[in-house]
Amino acid sequence: MRAGFLLAILLVSGGYAWLAFAELDYLSSAGRLGPGFFPRIIGVSLMVLCAASLYKDSGFRETLSAHWRTAAVVAALSAAFIALLEFLGGLLAMIAFMAAALAFLNRGRPWQNALLALVLPVCVYLLFKVWLNAALPRGVLLPL
């Protein structure tokens, strides 16, 4: 897991460094340090440190927590919530997310979950949309 995370950072930093060298100038047209100066230092440093960490920590073994599935499901539900945000609209998406999340996390309490899934999103909606007059997406189904 850790090696995979480090490898991902190494790949991203490799791409970053490549762009910094290939597309950004080290010196500006006025002869001063250009837009590529700082990114080159960062990109190369990142690559060196990631490679060194990969080498040093290659023997590191770790066990997954027993709760990793819960964390993964909550993350997946958050992603689904964002994906549905503009389609369902702010209020409906929030209600749907809360209902799904509570059904998964707070099992065996359907009435409590139903009440919370309705009340909390309405409160958040009123806070943002009415009190703060902030932008929340209007849905295709119910333009609220």
Add this chain to the structure above:
Amino acid sequence: MDIFANLMLGLSVAVTPANLAYLLIGVMVGMVVGIIPGFGPAAALAILLPITFGMNPTGAVIMLAAIYYGAQYGGTVTSILLNTPGESSSVASTFDGYPLAQQGRAGPALVMQAVASFVGGTLGVILITVLAPAFAQVTRSFGPPEFFLLVMMGLSTLIVMVGGNWRYGVISALLGFALGTVGVDLETGQTRFTFRSAELIGGIDFIPIAIGLFGLGELYYAFYTGMHVSGTGGIVQYQKEKRFWPEVRDYVETKFSLLRGSVLGFVIGVIPGAGATIASLMSYSLEKSLSRTPEKFGKGAMAGLVGPEAANNAASSGAMVPLLTLGIPGSASTAVLLAAFVLWGLTPGPLLMGQKPEFAWGLIASMYLGNVALLALNIFAIPLFVQMVKLPYRILAPAVILVCTAGTYSVNGSIVETWLMFAAGLVGFFMKRHGFSPAALVLALVLGPLAEQSLRQSLTISRGSFGIFLERPMSLWILGITAVVLALGLLMRRSSRPD
């Protein structure tokens, strides 16, 4: 204008009904945030930042600052009653706070921590009042080399002091710098790493990253560690009618611990990157080493609770000095505060106190009032806040995700930024899981543009010579302080390493 007149001006701003209301909301939210384990002030500040958009700038910053220092008070309640620190700066308070509660002295421990927090916080604000204007005068002579060195000092201190693998700390900071380079280069106007996306031309917004890393990331990690199934059954019960108030000897025995913790905490807080956690741990070590009965530490010594508590609150006040006078945050929480300042069109730095006295002094004056409010809340409303500990995480967490998502979207009405927050949440989870430092990433993201600009300007002035960082007296001072702090940090790491 002298300090007293400035303070009066600040008080006149802070006591307006609206600002007082924001202050009270801030301290209460801060208490709640501090009490809930796994949910720190940086997350709360980032999540609540969009909610402040409808407020006046001074009121908004007063509220956000109150959340920041209020969390230092709240974090200790669970340290004492549950042996679980509400946030990292309250870890030292578990060492003696929980044993005191187990001995039936939960009431005196809670009151003494409130008094210590109040003394530390208030002494810290007095020191800000006296020292910040002088500090601002000194920093007016700072040029690009000093600013670059200060940024490096903050980041290196954070990486060394927080502990863990230093390479991962540096990688975290470099990732923050890399994100900070996205967008238009201000010197040449050239776009960098935008991939022809109009959304990226203005750079990567700080708010979705901070909300993702500290809000979602912490939350996913809490689920991963099983916080949603761990109950609060071990909470120590206490009665307000019986043995609640401390005895006279508690005050007498700890009066010097209070003062030492406050002064030490403030000094540590002023150093960018050090922060409240380091201050409280150093205070604990100091109290133990100075005590005539060090064997009582860890078994319920009141000085072991009072010193660190005074220190972490004084440190949170001290951290406001570099923030207000230099615009350099020393922690993730103060980085979010800096973002709030910038959002409101306020540029922290040497000129802030002169150009916007009503804002700067209004904030400082509000901190006096906030500490008084927190003292009262901590003594008289603790049972109410203890109920918050019992709020199940499995209900709290979806509600937090709701606010994170709605808050991020509401800033610019951008679904791209909302996805960015989600991505930052995943990255934040993996960073926490593998010992990287989300705080260093956020700090570097905020300070990255300043670091790059000051480095390029310094090297332009010196025609490419790095010797410029060793030429000016102020630069040498900063380098000297950095060396001392890093040496102390390395010593602390070595001494805490198991044999």
